[in-house]
Amino acid sequence: MTPHAKTKAPPETPAYLSRIPEAEAAIRRTADRLTQPRVAVLACLMSLDHAASHFDVAQALAKHHPIDRVTVYRVLEWLVEVGIAHRIAGDDRVWRFMINDPNASIVPHHQHAHFTCNTCGQTFCLDDVPNKLNFRLPVGFKPSEVDLKFRGLCLHCT
Amino acid sequence: MTPHAKTKAPPETPAYLSRIPEAEAAIRRTADRLTQPRVAVLACLMSLDHAASHFDVAQALAKHHPIDRVTVYRVLEWLVEVGIAHRIAGDDRVWRFMINDPNASIVPHHQHAHFTCNTCGQTFCLDDVPNKLNFRLPVGFKPSEVDLKFRGLCLHCT
DNA sequence: TTGCATCTAACAACTCAGTTGCATCTAGTG
């Protein structure tokens, strides 16, 4: 084990590297330019099963693809704009980002749920949870979006 | 949503003034001190049917009860601690606060819903909505809290 | 391949909500 491993150091060969071809393909499908930061950030998101903050992304890429933090912000924002990812508001005032499920509907950030683990702090998407819910709101409230958040123990920390 | 996308200027005689006796009574029920900032902040929250940010509160009190913004933060935090109010995380990275429904359960911030209006930007509590929902989460996820947020058109903006 | 218009990245400087440290003051008690 590495000494002083307070935060777990990234592995020698980061998992996101293998996702680079997949990321390039997805970016080419957009009308915008294929750039190194976009590829790296998207590959990073693709390698995760949970939501990542701008800081998580910048840190994961620091060794092999160091990217300015403003660029990370802008790439993440762009990924949301073009519909590749969606953003999640956390309780700690930090945005987290996650790849959209390609099987989901066209507006996947609507009507789907998130789960934040109280132990490891990571946020997961639960895409198939709330579709079958129908809410009864007080008279006069006309909802257009629903955001459902759970907190508790995730499957890794059980 | 613009931060503090606020409404009109407060009236000559702020509505919160009439809530001061009620606020004093509630604070006396706690084990802590009755202070002017606590009374004013609580009365302010009591006069609203929607959630208020620290900025909303400070602004509402500015004329008759000017209070340092750090004190507003600390009083709001204290109100949450003693169970008089609860805090809501908004999409604009701003905490908003609202009085707890005295008829609700002991932990009212669990298992209740919020509604944010896309037009006026205000956030309301919908206390009686999600109690009857039972969710089916993926295997391994053990939720302890649920937070349900709606966005759309509120009853004032219909 | 080269030239070029346009888009994108990097850097610095900034905004803004929220926090911390500390000296001063005050509510409640005796």
Next chain:
DNA sequence: CACTAGATGCAACTGAGTTGTTAGATGCAA
């Protein structure tokens, strides 16, 4: 009335996210 724990006010700080500007890539057309 005096005393003290606890609250307030002020200043300085933190950290996420944004904006402006310049330099550098990218992709298309010639």
